[in-house]
Amino acid sequence: MTLNHTMSNPECRRHLLPIRDALDILSGKWKLQILVSLLLGNKRFREMQREVDGITARMLSKELKELEMNRLVKRTVHDTTPVTVEYSLTDYGRSLQPVLTALENWGLEHRRRILTEALPV
Amino acid sequence: MTLNHTMSNPECRRHLLPIRDALDILSGKWKLQILVSLLLGNKRFREMQREVDGITARMLSKELKELEMNRLVKRTVHDTTPVTVEYSLTDYGRSLQPVLTALENWGLEHRRRILTEALPV
DNA sequence: CAGTATCCCTCGGGATACTG
């Protein structure tokens, strides 16, 4: 997605590349919401659009397509009339959960820190 | 930094906000490189500019300022002539390491997966 | 050395209208 600018130190690069890979997969304004929404259960397109507040059909479609390409999300077409489409997380998608939890915990700690530090001496 | 769009489900929001907080701190094109570079040791401004390949003084300055505001990086002015400025990670900055490691591990796994999947049947 | 000030451009994403 985003281009990986090289660092002069090759040791750094070995660490940076996979971190970038991971972050790129969460990149974009809506991917996180979509993943979290799907963590709570399978959803249909319109259903997601209602749940992910403010997203347009265009963006939902684009982001889902990227997530599908990365094998995090599975798209299933049900042969009803009119067709309904169901989106679900793959096992691989669920494997992101620990990463999200690590981010969440750090974020919570950070928020606490900011609040504490703002208090009067 | 980026605006947190609310999700209709308040349960989701509680998880999302801290994750966004964490990701926002790593946001921007260069922050990750800068942090990794500082993980390897304290650096002066020009030294960092040489190490973080391709960054301009403008961007290095901006990103360091943000990192400093978030208490991840400490700026120390040494009273030499001309002045030299030393940047270092705070303990708090170092507390990001487990998060980065979680991202790195997932990224490595992902890369392996992509390669495997591309092989002929 | 350690930055700031200007100008410029790309591109992610919004709004809206349309389709099978």
Add this chain to the structure above:
DNA sequence: CAGTATCCCGAGGGATACTG
């Protein structure tokens, strides 16, 4: 319902020149 096609805008970031 489940999307696609167009048009458009602003913020993030590059290049370059300048300063204490």
